[in-house]
Amino acid sequence: MSKEQFVLQLAQQLSGRWTIPILLSLESSGGRFTPLQRQLDIAPARLSDNLKQLSDAELIHHLTPLERRHPLLPEYKLTEKGKLYREAAQAIRSSEAQIGHGALSAKAWNMPVLVALNYQHGRFQEIRRVLQPVTPRILSARLDELHVEELIVKQIADQPRPSFLYELSSLSERPIERLTTDLSSLT
Numbered sequence: 001m002s003k004e005q006f007v008l009q010l011a012q013q014l015s016g017r018w019t020i021p022i023l024l025s026l027e028s029s030g031g032r033f034t035p036l037q038r039q040l041d042i043a044p045a046r047l048s049d050n051l052k053q054l055s056d057a058e059l060i061h062h063l064t065p066l067e068r069r070h071p072l073l074p075e076y077k078l079t080e081k082g083k084l085y086r087e088a089a090q091a092i093r094s095s096e097a098q099i100g101h102g103a104l105s106a107k108a109w110n111m112p113v114l115v116a117l118n119y120q121h122g123r124f125q126e127i128r129r130v131l132q133p134v135t136p137r138i139l140s141a142r143l144d145e146l147h148v149e150e151l152i153v154k155q156i157a158d159q160p161r162p163s164f165l166y167e168l169s170s171l172s173e174r175p176i177e178r179l180t181t182d183l184s185s186l187t
Contacts, residue, residue, distance in 0.1 A: 006184070010186070020092060033074040054082070063076065088186055091179055098174070099175050119180070123166075124163070
């Protein structure tokens with residue numbers, strides 16, 4: 001897997017409303033379910049679903065009753081892969097703070113689209129190809145939202161046939177370049 005593929009996959013796996021907050025808050029909550037739920041102000045069913053997804057992705061480990069501090073209270077800890085992803089989550093949060101448009105990673109595909117544009121994939125079909133399995137509908141919606149937020153620039157190209165070209169705006173270019181460098185250094 002190339003560094004570009006690794007970075008795009010990492011950005012894709014970390015996009016979503018609760019993935020980054022859970023990874024960043026897990027250790028400060030002691031790995032316990034209830035303190036984590038209170039800290040994030042998330043519904044128990046939603047937290048449970050997200051923890052299951054993170055466990056299936058091998059980012060966190062659900063401790064057995066014998067490993068827990070209290071056998072009846074669910075407890076989780078980051079795996080080595082989870083610690084690597086936590087560093088990536090911190091890099092994403094830092095770039096979001098520099099851009100100043102809130103938690104861009106909370107919406108699926110925002111950060112992967114920005115990272116793909118940083119790798120000079122400027123045409124719709126190129127972006128779609130490198131961000132498999134994104135659907136055309138969601139990709140179009142994310143590109144339009146990012147354009148409205150002035151995080152990307154949308155231009156029309158005449159050759160070989162009329163189409164749109166996308167690129168990072170001056171507002172997002174430096175933070176996304178820095179993010180891409182930080183994520184590629186985690187390999």
